[in-house]
Amino acid sequence: MGEIATFGHLFLESLSYWWVIIPSVLLGMVVGALPGFSAANTIIVLLPLTLAMPVEVGLIFMIAIYCSSHMGAGIPAILVNIPGTAGAAATPLDGYPMAKQGRGQQALAISFIASCLGGLLTTVMALFAMPLLGQVGYYMHSVELIVVMLFGISLIATIAAGDTLKGLIAGFLGLMIGAIGSDYVYATPRATFGFLELYDGVPVIPVLVGLFAVSEAFLIMDQTSIVSEENQATIRHGTWAATFEGMHIALTRWWHIVWTSIIGLVVGVIPGAGASIACFVAYQQSRSFSKTPELYTTGHPEGLIAPEAANNGVTSGTLVPLLTLGIPGGETAAIMLIVLQYHGVNFGPTLFQLHPEIGYGVFTAMTVTYLMMLATALPIARYMSHVTMVPIAYLAPLIVSFTLLGAFVPRQYMFDMGLAVIFGVIGYLARKTGYHVAAILIGVILGPLLEQYFLRALKESNGDIMVLFSSTLGNVLWVALIISLLMPTLLAKWRADTAGVALAGK
């Protein structure tokens, strides 16, 4: 009872900071939507301001930007097939077809509801289940994390590509590209083509910009607009009805939001996994349990709800190891750690004893942020959807020039703009020939992580490769990985057989 009263008090206190949350939500949505402008970058840029603020204001400011940037990344993914961050890489699978059908406004409303409710629910769950969730990190050792990463690649291969073999080739090519750069022990340069700029590895933002934005801009250049003339009329004469319809579609699938956001929460707690894996795991699970799996990738609302609910479920998940163990689960969490340490607040098991208002306050601030995100984003969905009517002749060059600048921003190397163009060519070739670019991107992100865990596992076992099959949890995950690879083929065969029997029966 006492805890509930504390949460209630903290909730009301967070609510009183609406004047910080609303501008931060709008800023977060903008930076989430722009490739290269992640929440972490923005908080770093605004660090002098954050450090000067009182601790609770600074924390609320960072949380609001962090949560809303996850939702903002889905906006360009739906409207122009360009995810703002890798966490929204699964959103265009069904979001973009909806936008092309003239249902962009509806798709945005579905995405906003799924994101906010998913984020809200997992925040409340994390608040109560924190001691339990904090233990997940203890069970995930190097071996288990290697399998989780290979599992992520295999899921994307089976989901994103029509042909699993092509998906796996794309994913493993991404892993190889991600392993470019100096090795972790002796700093031996590997496959750098002689470029010093690649010694630190391949930067993710130019890869994202190239594979998604540049390639998409070049692909759509022979069209006049994203949506057909007929669908443009629907958008032009659109009313609030499409927003309400989207809200209704999402709310009637509330159970779908619940379980896919829980997937996000659990994946978020696992160090290193993050939103980019969570969105694909949720999408794959959603399709596997759907009664209409054939509708996925054609503009099916459930295919949009799953990744959006999951990537917002990740937000509270990544904060759990930070709060309970003092280990940041991601970039933004690491910056929060630095800011709060500057103010004399230390994360870890003692946080909830010494500063309960900060420990629990993080989650109540997230709850208030998600509520305010809903109120802020839904009214503008109608106007955002008009982006799909902008003539391609104007839109494509804008995408190319502004996203190339986004590639330049994180490291400020001219080289990164060139890298984005090279990945644009790779993305163009991949899209034209049926290799899904999301698989390459996730491979590039996971490549360095996989190598770190692989080396650690081998070091702990004195170089015995069988260590990969030495843990029970790891072996369970290996079986799940094999099942995930075989399941699409087996399911397709089973459906074909069932259909054949039904026809024979008639």
Add this chain to the structure above:
Amino acid sequence: MADHTPSRDGEPQPIGAQLIIPIAAIIFTLYYFWTIVDAPWTAQVSAFFVGCILLILCAIFLVRQALAVRHGRANLGIGDLVTHADVRSGRLAIFVLTVLYIVVIQWTGFAITTFVFLFLSIAILTRGHRLGLVGLVSFCMVIAGYLLFIVAFDVRIPHGPFEVLMQKVF
């Protein structure tokens, strides 16, 4: 699964373009192996693990495609990967402009280079219609970008004469 069913008129499907990524992957993996052949085992082990899986996957894919060609279900044509439409639509010209954009921007700065790039690209895609509007849109976009990148987010984008002038004025 792979779709190698011949088209409705019985013609084999062109699959040459689909071979570009696996062949590039094989070349890249072999290059990677070459760069680590004398490196310590810590630099080799993960790359050999991932690279060998990639080579096996590519080999399976190439064998599958070769069988499809042998059985007459496919041929080595590149389909619609590169066509005259790429020249007609302006795609090729804009690709050349994009390469020039990233080469020149370090000297001429964000504002001037982006304006010229946007103006020329949009003019190519609109076939030179309403150049006044194209110029106005390009100008407005550059100003919006300048306000967003430099004024709002204080991003250090490439500076040129325009940015230097603005710094002196404000």
